[in-house]
Amino acid sequence: MNSAVIKDFVLAVNNSNNAFNLNINPDSVKISTSPVTDPTTAPTPIPAAPNTVDTATTTTTTAAPITEALIIKRVIFRSLLTNFTSDLLNPSSTAYINRAAMIEEQLTRVFQSALPSSFKSLNVVSFRNGSIFNTVDVYFSSTPADSDDFLIASILMSTAASITGFDIEGSSISVNGLTSSGVSHNISLMTSSCLALLSWLLSSQQWQ
Incomplete structure (x- = not known):
């Protein structure tokens, strides 16, 4: 029936093990044409035979899958060693598809290794000139x-x-507008603080 097809479709797409990066609202899925539609009226009950005990009929409903809220980070970085070509503006071009697949494959491994419990997936959004x-x-x-x-x-x-x-x-490198220069500055401050603390500890030992 239509309802069974819709339920299986939604469960498959919303499965966290697939690579669709897409969540579907079950209420939005409709089937326009199919050979077996859901019944619009309840079937006529069959009368119980005399001197028999009626068996209660129970209906089991399946709760809609819970969609996990995800945090999305927009990451931008520049590649200097590759020249930009106009076909990288077309998501359907071979150059775009091949480059996107290469980046997604390698960066997925990087984030899966660094943040295995929280990383879910990544998706190339676009390329632009300069070099790329x-x-x-x-x-x-x-x-x-x-x-x-x-x-x-x-x-x-x-x-x-x-x-x-x-x-x-x-x-x-830019993450949601935060440039890597800010990261480097933050790391430099931490390094300077550690060096100052180390210097103080060494000088304190000399006086003891």
């Missing part, structure tokens, strides 16, 4: 600490040297 600016949406579960902008930028900066097929210019 790559825009990617990264999806996390509701774990603010793991989806922190500084942490995401730091992961990309630390893994840039191990990426193959495309390059990541460390100073160009």
Whole structure:
């Protein structure tokens, strides 16, 4: 029946193990044409035979799947070693599809390794000239600490040297508008503080 087809379709698309990156509202799914429609009227009950005990009929309803709220981070980084071509503006072109697949495959492994409990998926959004600016949406579960902008930028900066097929210019990384220069500045402040503390500890030992 239509209802069974719709239920199986929604469960399949909303399954967290697939790669669709798409959630579907069950109430929005309709079937325009099908050979078996849902009954519009209840079937006529069959009278119970004399001197027999009626068996109660129970109806089991399946609750709609719960859609997990995801945190989406817009990540932009520049690739200097590849020249931009106009076909990268067309999501249907071979150049766009191949580059998007290459980036998604490698960065998925990076985030799965660094944040296995909170990373869900990522999707290339677009490319633009200069040499190539790559825009990617990264999806996390509701774990603010793991989806922190500084942490995401730091992961990309630390893994840039191990990426193959495309390059990541460390100073160009932007996460939801936060540039990697801010990350570097934050790291520099932490490094300076640690060095100052170490110097103080060494000088204190000399006086003892």
